[in-house]
Amino acid sequence: MADLTVNDLALRYGDNEALKGVSISVPAAKVAALLGPSGSGKTTLLRAVAGLETPHRGSIRIGDNVLFDAAAKVDEPPEARGLGLVLRSYALWPHRTVFENIAYGLKLRHVRAADIKARVEGTLDKIGLKHLSRRYPHQISGEQQQRVALARALIYEPAVILLDEPLANLDPKLRDEARAWLRHLIVSLRLSALLVTHDQVEAMAMADRIVLLNGGRVEQQGLPVELYAQPATLFAAQFMGNNNRLEGSLVERADKRAVIDVMGVRLEGVASTTAAIGDKATGIIRLEKVTLGGGPGANRILMSLKAQMFVGERWELLFAKDALTVRTYVSAPLKHELYHVEFPPHALWIF
Numbered sequence: 001m002a003d004l005t006v007n008d009l010a011l012r013y014g015d016n017e018a019l020k021g022v023s024i025s026v027p028a029a030k031v032a033a034l035l036g037p038s039g040s041g042k043t044t045l046l047r048a049v050a051g052l053e054t055p056h057r058g059s060i061r062i063g064d065n066v067l068f069d070a071a072a073k074v075d076e077p078p079e080a081r082g083l084g085l086v087l088r089s090y091a092l093w094p095h096r097t098v099f100e101n102i103a104y105g106l107k108l109r110h111v112r113a114a115d116i117k118a119r120v121e122g123t124l125d126k127i128g129l130k131h132l133s134r135r136y137p138h139q140i141s142g143e144q145q146q147r148v149a150l151a152r153a154l155i156y157e158p159a160v161i162l163l164d165e166p167l168a169n170l171d172p173k174l175r176d177e178a179r180a181w182l183r184h185l186i187v188s189l190r191l192s193a194l195l196v197t198h199d200q201v202e203a204m205a206m207a208d209r210i211v212l213l214n215g216g217r218v219e220q221q222g223l224p225v226e227l228y229a230q231p232a233t234l235f236a237a238q239f240m241g242n243n244n245r246l247e248g249s250l251v252e253r254a255d256k257r258a259v260i261d262v263m264g265v266r267l268e269g270v271a272s273t274t275a276a277i278g279d280k281a282t283g284i285i286r287l288e289k290v291t292l293g294g295g296p297g298a299n300r301i302l303m304s305l306k307a308q309m310f311v312g313e314r315w316e317l318l319f320a321k322d323a324l325t326v327r328t329y330v331s332a333p334l335k336h337e338l339y340h341v342e343f344p345p346h347a348l349w350i351f
Contacts, residue, residue, distance in 0.1 A: 002063025004160050009058035018044045020216040029190040033207035040213040042196045051078035084153030084161040092137040099133040102152045123151045143174045163195045234351035237284040244326045246283035250275050258350040269348030282351045289347035290328035293340040300340040
């Protein structure tokens, strides 16, 4: 088992630079999630690793095995890369049964019929679909189709499995259940996986490492908890989690501390900016970090409660003061009146 390494990968479609020098590493037996908004390069990068797109710069390796190297003119075809691929559409053959869909890759590799039967039945048992082996794709549910597509990619024991939004076609409840099941399967089989998703919760739940892409570049990469708790840029801070954005001007900055003026109120926070005093600055704070103070005080703004919504285990509140709106969570509904909304300095990032 070896690491998947992508180094300085660049790829263009005409004049559009889809990837602009991307470098990532997927450690052996770990899951890395490619996360980012539409058009950030997630699927393009996955397809390049799979051999379905051809970059003009960079290299792709699994351990010492070179799959692609633009400078050395090495470009292994998809079928020679030893990778498993699960597409968002699942791409199951409608005229083949569940068993035949999973067995197809082994037949192409000229595996003996007896071995194919044993391996497919064993795989079907692992994914809990042994009783559906004779059914066709249209005769099983979307979640079951997703399991079949995954089994087909795993059956020939690839070095790395590539997953392109594999849960996107499932409804929210099934997606939550499938996320846990898929993570358990990947970990139990000690697979290396590269997962494309636009869902940050899915990325944090399933991945050991997150690569956040923005405009064809790596914005930040690291452990899920690092990207959530220690965003390196304004983009990363806004993309991860549910946030409030406070626009103001920078009035102080020293070491790791900064102060911004928001509507005449001084708010202290963690300095993540190189802006000059007087320049525009942005404060970012997670919804769950905002609190309600009992009265006037430091890092508090007097605001009106405008709306409250029951979202299951808690209530989401909307506060407003002129053009500024702030959201937070509480455990029980409040009266519609004025509150001092507090932004704890350790939880307010200033960019």
